[in-house]
Amino acid sequence: xxxxxxxxxxxxxxxxxxxxxxxxxxxxxxxxxxxxxxxxxxxxxxxxxxxxxxxxxxxxxxxxxxxxxxxxxxxxxxxxxxxxxxxxxxxxxxxxxxxxxxxxxxxxxxxxxxxxxxxxxxxxxxxxxxxxxxxxxxxxxxxxxxxxxxxxxxxxxxxxxxxxxxxxxxxxxxxxxxxxxxxxxxxxxxxxxxxxxxxxxxxxxxxxxxxxxxxxxxxxxxxxxxxxxxxxxxxxxxxxxxxxxxxxxxxxxxxxxxxxxxxxxxxxxxxxxxxxxxxxxxxxxxxxxxxxxxxxxxxxxxxxxxxxxxxxxxxxxxxxxxxxxxxxxxxxxxxxxxxxxxxxxxxxxxxxxxxxxxxxxxxxxxxxxxxxxxxxxxxxxxxxxxxxxxxxxxxxxxxxxxxxxxxxxxxxxxxxxxxxxxxxxxxxxxxxxxxxxxxxxxxxxxxxxxxxxxxxxxxxxxxxxxxxxxxxxxxxxxxxxxxxxxxxxxxxxxxxxxxxxxxxxxxxxxxxxxxxxxxxxxxxxxxxxxxxxxxxxxxxxxxxxxxxxxxxxxxxxxxxxxxxxxxxxxxxxxxxxxxxxxxx
Ligand code: PEP
Ligand code: MG
Numbered sequence: 001x002x003x004x005x006x007x008x009x010x011x012x013x014x015x016x017x018x019x020x021x022x023x024x025x026x027x028x029x030x031x032x033x034x035x036x037x038x039x040x041x042x043x044x045x046x047x048x049x050x051x052x053x054x055x056x057x058x059x060x061x062x063x064x065x066x067x068x069x070x071x072x073x074x075x076x077x078x079x080x081x082x083x084x085x086x087x088x089x090x091x092x093x094x095x096x097x098x099x100x101x102x103x104x105x106x107x108x109x110x111x112x113x114x115x116x117x118x119x120x121x122x123x124x125x126x127x128x129x130x131x132x133x134x135x136x137x138x139x140x141x142x143x144x145x146x147x148x149x150x151x152x153x154x155x156x157x158x159x160x161x162x163x164x165x166x167x168x169x170x171x172x173x174x175x176x177x178x179x180x181x182x183x184x185x186x187x188x189x190x191x192x193x194x195x196x197x198x199x200x201x202x203x204x205x206x207x208x209x210x211x212x213x214x215x216x217x218x219x220x221x222x223x224x225x226x227x228x229x230x231x232x233x234x235x236x237x238x239x240x241x242x243x244x245x246x247x248x249x250x251x252x253x254x255x256x257x258x259x260x261x262x263x264x265x266x267x268x269x270x271x272x273x274x275x276x277x278x279x280x281x282x283x284x285x286x287x288x289x290x291x292x293x294x295x296x297x298x299x300x301x302x303x304x305x306x307x308x309x310x311x312x313x314x315x316x317x318x319x320x321x322x323x324x325x326x327x328x329x330x331x332x333x334x335x336x337x338x339x340x341x342x343x344x345x346x347x348x349x350x351x352x353x354x355x356x357x358x359x360x361x362x363x364x365x366x367x368x369x370x371x372x373x374x375x376x377x378x379x380x381x382x383x384x385x386x387x388x389x390x391x392x393x394x395x396x397x398x399x400x401x402x403x404x405x406x407x408x409x410x411x412x413x414x415x416x417x418x419x420x421x422x423x424x425x426x427x428x429x430x431x432x433x434x435x436x437x438x439x440x441x442x443x444x445x446x447x448x449x450x451x452x453x454x455x456x457x458x459x460x461x462x463x464x465x466x467x468x469x470x471x472x473x474x475x476x477x478x479x480x481x482x483x484x485x486x487x488x489x490x491x492x493x494x495x496x497x498x499x500x501x502x503x504x505x506x507x508x509x510x511x512x513x514x515x516x517x518x519x520x521x522x523x524x525x526x527x528x529x530x531x532x533x534x535x536x537x538x539x540x541x542x543x544x545x546x547x548x549x550x551x552x553x554x555x556x557x558x559x560x561x562x563x564x565x566x567x568x569x570x571x572x573x574x575x576x577x578x579x580x581x582x583x584x
Pocket of ligand 1: 313335354449467470471472473474520521522
């Protein structure tokens with residue numbers, strides 16, 4: 001049995017279920033089960049003469065649901081995840097879709113189904129069509145259709161009682177929301193309450209439940225299959241968001257064990273929290289920059305709370321994904337400005353669009369023979385100058401609010417840097433001639449993630465203001481191991497001497513020409529390799545905000561110069577570095 005397969009096993013009297021843990025942490029509490037209107041619709045046939053009235057009933061319910069969504073989008077609280085407004089608009093657009101309305105009305109007319117039955121039938125069909133799509137993102141959009149239909153069903157049935165039944169539980173207990181799925185508007189409403197965890201039958205790591213739970217820092221397990229059927233209101237639950245495990249009505253012994261784990265985890269977090277304002281300085285006085293990686297603008301709040309020195313990587317492509325239109329210059333400007341303002345004077349490194357390979361625009365199908373080696377990242381931007389121009393204008397405008405650094409992904413040739421500089425000059429000239437204010441002298445850096453650049457790094461380092469090593473891709477391209485292919489994942493080896501030599505080579509070149517070098521790939525946030533990276537001479541790390549304090553703890557216990565001697569001698573012999581020997 002694996003944690004990733006939604007399956008179930010009973011041991012002793014405790015029922016155990018698995019799903020996908022999308023937000024780490026433990027929760028112990030009582031279940032509150034959200035009703036799913038789609039599962040409980042009334043089925044009856046309408047008389048022939050009532051067909052027109054039934055269609056009318058459907059259309060006015062769809063209109064009411066749509067108006068409600070639009071109103072909600074217009075009055076979102078300031079701290080709501082920024083993508084929610086867009087999602088609410090997408091949901092309202094689905095309700096405006098004449099095809100959907102017409103198809104459901106045909107079911108009412110032809111089969112004489114009541115409006116609820118017709119809508120649930122048509123919705124099921126549509127959701128199934130989405131679920132068969134190959135693209136992960138499109139498959140998950142089936143959830144949008146289901147959620148929109150759920151909303152109309154609630155209007156049709158006159159149920160405003162969408163919230164879980166809180167009467168059944170003692171509110172002293174932590175409340176764990178159990179649902180088939182949670183739509184963005186419902187998630188927003190739940191956001192106001194104090195919930196211990198979220199569990200859903202549907203959804204994946206990029207589902208809305210996952211995104212909002214992450215922004216609330218509340219443990220969540222999604223894709224559980226049948227949790228809503230198996231759990232009843234007030235059941236006692238243990239949620240393990242690390243492993244995607246949920247225990248239903250656990251025995252006293254299991255409860256005791258998890259209470260201990262929960263306490264140990266809380267103690268660990270509390271102890272780490274005390275390091276928030278402590279300098280990330282090694283025992284021999286080397287000050288290290290610790291920055292945060294973010295994918296959505298509102299994650300900057302968590303970055304600041306974790307004590308990040310700045311944003312080391314904002315993956316701007318996430319603003320472009322999960323929507324049917326490109327974000328406008330103003331939308332991008334708002335998003336970048338929000339991050340800069342939130343970071344209150346700390347530098348914000350925004351990576352220009354890194355689309356291609358596994359990250360594609362909504363509905364865009366990759367036809368490249370090998371997308372990881374194709375028209376990706378800066379290659380894509382230079383081939384689509386209008387998209388790049390809009391992004392550069394937005395970045396230049398937003399940098400009036402604080403220090404923005406532009407980071408270019410997947411550079412392999414010097415002429416790409418020239419082309420980027422020309423594109424920036426064009427964006428400046430354009431803003432200038434329209435009298436739109438922007439900041440000049442923006443710093444320009446590049447990701448070091450293609451081996452060719454790392455090998456021939458010196459002239460690149462001279463041309464650029466800073467370098468950021470993308471170990472995720474660097475490892476993939478050095479070892480010829482697809483980073484997303486589970487069949488070869490055991491050969492994806494960050495500790496391979498060839499990878500470490502390239503990292504060391506880049507850091508040394510940065511030192512020689514006086515340009516800062518950081519690592520923003522996953523290695524930077526893995527506290528097990530912090531000492532090794534210090535030993536390579538690294539002084540800048542950028543990672544997910546949740547990892548920041550673990551890494552800081554390691555740094556504060558390390559002696560950088562002693563590590564440099566040990567690591568250099570192993571690298572010279574092209575030997576594997578023994579991590580255990582570095583903590584001695
Ligand atoms: C990397 O390649 O290491 C990186 C940080 O970028 P991404 O994971 O977005 O490709
Ligand atoms: Mg990369």
